[in-house]
Amino acid sequence: MRSVITDVAIIGAGAAGIPAAIEAGLAGAAVDVFEQSDHTGGSCNGGNGVFAVGTAMQKEKQFTYTKKEILSYWMNYTHNMVDIRLVSEFINRSAATVEWLKGYGVEFSDLVAYYPGAMHVWHFRRDGSPFITDLLKAVSDKAGAKYHLNTAVKNLIIKDGRCVGFIGEDSEGEIEVSAKAVIIASGGAGKRADFVKEQTGCELGKDITVFPGMLYEDAATAPKLGIELAWEAGAAHTKLMIDSFASIPDPNFGPGGVPAQLPWFRQPQNICVNLHGERFISEAEMKNGAFMGNAIAIQKQSTAFMIFDQALRDKYDHTGMDYVMGNVHFMDDLTPDEYLKMNWDRGNRDIIVAETLEELCESTGIDRSLIRTVEEYNQAIEAHGNDPIFHKENEYLQPIKGPIYYCAKFRRHAYGVMGGLRINHRAEVISVDGDAIPGLYAAGNDANAIYGDTYPFSLSGNTSSFAINTGRIAGEQAAKFAKDLES
Template sequence: MTAQVQSQTSYDVIVVGSGAGAMTSALFAADQGLSVLIVEKSDKYGGTSAISGGGIWIPNNHYFAEKGGKDSFELALQYLKAATGEHGDEVRLRAYLNNAPQMIHALETNSRVRYAVAEKYPDYYQQLPGSLPGGRSLDPELFDTSLLGDELDNLRKPSPSTLLMGCIAWTARHAHKVMSREFGWRLLILGLMVRYKLDFKWRRKSKIDRRASLGSSLVASLRRSLMDRNVPLWLNTDFRELLTEQGRVTGVRVQQGGKELELHARRGVIFGSGGFEQNQELREKYLPQPTRREWSATPPGNNTGAALEAGMALGAATSLLDWAWWAPTIAVPGEDKPRGVFAERAFPGAIVVNGLGRRFVNEAAPYLEFVDAMYRDNQSSGGKSTPAWVIFDGHFRFHYAMGPLMPAQVAPDSRLRKAWLNSVYWKADSLAELAGQIGVDADGLESTVQTVNEYARTGVDVEFGRGGNVFDRYYGDSNVKPNPCLAPLKKGPYYAMRLDAGDIGTKGGLLTNEHAQVVSEDGQPIPGLYAIGNCSASVMGTSYPGAGGTLGPAMTFGYIAANHIAGNP
C-alpha cells in the first residue's frame, strides 16, 4: 500500500520497519487477534532482509530432525555460551533457543513461508564445543512472486549478485553446489537456465525470474502471508518519534506525504527498523575508524538509527554500539551500494593482503571475523589494511567468480565494462607491476605469493590454517587437492580488487530482555516498547555463530514480542 493518510490511526500494535523480523512480528500478532499496522520509511518493503541470503540459524529445528540429524537445546546452548563469551546473556540465549524452533514450525504451519535445511552448511566456529558441521542453517525455498499481484512492484529488488547471471533465482544450496564445483553442477545451471527461458509469459513482463529466492523469497512470502490477513503496510511513512503517556509508549509520530501524523498503539510498538550503518555521524561516533557508510552493503538512505535515538531519548540502555555485522565489500560503479564478498574468499588461488603485501587473516574465515581482522591489522600495520586487496591469477580468473566478475570462461575480460578496469579490478602481466598499480609493497607481495604457493603444494597453511576446518572447505573447490581452499598463483595475467571494511548492518542497539522489551539503564522494561533485529543489541554478542545468525534472532524475537504483547509469553 503506497503512503496515503488513512482514516484509522489507532491499532493494537504498530511495527516500525518491514524487514523479516518486523513482518514476522506483525504476522504472529495478527494471528492472535490483534490489529496491526506496519510503517515503512522507504518506498519499498523488505529492508535489508530482501537483499540478504534469507537464511536463518535455528538450532534444534524440525527440518534437521526429520532427516535424522542430531541436535539439542543443551548442545546449542553450550556452543552459544562459548561463542558469545563475556558478551552473552544466558537468559536471552535460552529464550532464543527455546522459541526459535517453535517460531519456524509455526511459520511453516500457518503462513506461506517455506524453508529447507542446509545440511552441509557448518556453524562458523568449528573449534568451539557444541558446534555442528551442518543442520542449523535453513535456506528459503523459491517463491512464486506472481502471487503478490501489484505488491510485487513495491518489493525491494534483490541485488544482482544474489541471482544467477543477474536474473535467475537459485537457492543457497544451488549456489553452494555450483561454487564448490560438486558433481552435477553444470547440469544444475543448465536446468535453472532452461526453467527460466521457458517461462515466456513472465519474461515478457520482467527480466527477473518469476521465482524469488534467498531474502527476496522470505520477504515476498511474508508479505503474501500478511496480505492473506489484511495487515496494512504503509510505505513512505517515516518514523519521527515515540508517543508516551505516564512513562508508557503509546504510539508513534510519523511523517507521510509531507504531513505529520500521530498513530496510537493500544498494546505496544515494535521497532524492527534496522541499525544505524547509513548514518555517517553515528558511525563516526561509535564504530572503529576509518568507517564509511558507502562501504555498507545495506540500502542507502535507510537504517539511519532513528529507533536507536528515539529509545535513548526515553532513557533506554544500549550495548555493542561499536560492533557491526562486518563483511568485506567491493564497490561497483553505477550501483547504489557495494557488494558483499562472502563465499569467493574461500576459492583456491586468491589471497588477501594489506598495503605491505602481507596476509593478515585466513581468507576463508567468516565475514565478521574477516573485517574484524582488517581493523586489528590496520592498527598494527599503521593503517595498511583499509582497504585490503584480493589478489588472484589468470587460472583463478578463468575458473572462479570474484565479486561482480563472473568466471572468465563465462565472461572474459573483453566482455567486462571498460569503466571497471582500474576501478573494480586492476590487471597486470606481473605481480610487481600489479603491486605498483594498487600501491602495495611489491617485495612483500612477491614473498607472500611464494609462501602461499608452497602452502598450496603441501595443503597446509602454516600461518592461518586456511582450509583446515569444515567451514572453510564449504565453499572450497572439491576438485582441488590436497586442500580445496589453496592453489598456487603462478599464471599471468594477475588481478587485484579492493576490499573495504564493509557491513551488512550494525550489531549494537537498544538493550532488550528475554521478552524483546526495551529496558532502561536500571534494567527495567520500558512499558509498551519492543525492539528486534539490528535496532536492538544482538543476542549473539560480538559473535556470528552461523549463516542466518542475524535473521534467525530477528524473526524469533519478533515471535516472542508478539506473544508477549498478546499476553501469551
C-alpha cells in the same frame, strides 16, 4: 493533528515488524504498522534463508545439532557477554519458526553451511520462490494489520513511565498514534552513516564499503532510528555491531565476498597481502568472511589483496576448490573470463591480471616488498614444506610462481548494523535503570545485541532469523500487554 487509536503500533514493516503484526493480529489485537518507505519488506525481504536448530529438515539430513550444544557454543563465542535467556529463547523457538514459515508458504530447498566446518543451520529459501516478507505480509493483512506507508515515526510518547504511542509524519503532516503497546522494528542503524560514525568511529561507505543505495543520502532529512526514539525515552544503550565481512567491493560483491563466477579468490591456497606487500594472516581464515574482515580492518587503508597464479587457477578449474559456498547461487551465467572482461570494460580495477609481480605492484599500489614476501613463501614451502609464519595447513601450501598472476582487492563490507537497544526474552525494552519500559517492545536489528563484536558466520541465517523470532515474541507479548490493560 490526525490521530490513530490502536492496540499495538509497530514501527517498521520489515523482517521483524511483519511477523510481529501477524502474532499481535492473531492474538486479537488491533494492529497498525508505520513504515517510512513506500514499500514493505525492509532491507532484504527476509533474506536468503534462516538459522534454526532441531528442524525436521536437519533431522532428515542427519544433522544432529542440539539446542544445548548451540547455546553452549554461542555463549562461548560471545564470552557470556550477551543475554543468555534471550539467546536461549531464540534458539529454542527457531525450529518451530521454520515450521511456522513453511505453513505460510515459505519454501526451503536446502541446508547450507557458510564454510567447511560451519554448521548446517542456514535453511535456504528455494531460488526463485516468493520473498519471505511478501508471503508474511499477506498473512498479516488477513490477521487485520493496517499498513501506513510513507510514514516515519518521530517521537515516542511516554506517560507516567509507560509508552502510550508516538508521533508519525507523512506527506500531509503529523499523526498522533495512541497505542496500548508499541513495537520498535526499524532495522538498526545501518542506513545512517553519521550515527554509526558517532557511535563507533567507523564511517560506512568510506571505512567500510556498503551496498549501493543502503545509506540515507541526507542525515538531516533521514527518518529517526528506532534506537534514537527509544534512547530519548530512557532505554539502555548497547554497543553497535557492524555486521561486516571481507569482500571485493561492489559491483563485484557475491557469495562469501566474491562474485559467483570467481570463487578462486577466496581459496586457502592463495597468498594474501596488505599494501606493504606483507602477509598478515593465514589465508585459510578466508573461509570465515567476518573474521577475515576484522583482520583486514587493521591493515593500511583497511585493504588486502588475494593473489594466485595460472597454475593454481588451472588446479581450481580442474580439481575443484576447497571453499565452496554450498547452494548459494547468484545471478548471471557468464563464464569467469567473460565476467573478468565485463568488469574491465566497466572500468573497474579491483580485479586485475598481471604478467609479473612488478606489474602487479605497479597497478595495485602494493609495495614491491611483495616480491620478497612471495619468494620467502615459496622457499619455505619448497625447502621445508611449511609456513613458518602463520602455520597454514600443509594441504593449502603451494608455491606461487607466475607467470600470470590474478589479484583481487578486498575491503570490509557491511550487511547492516545491529544493536543499540537491550531487550529481555519477552522482547521488552530495558531502561537505563535495568527495568522493562512498560508498553515498549523491540525486535530485529535494533535489538540484536547477541553476537558480541562479530557476526557468527558459523551459524548463518542468523540476523533474519533473530528478526523473525523476536518479531513474533514482541507481537505476542504486546498483544497480551494490551489485553491485560483492558482487564
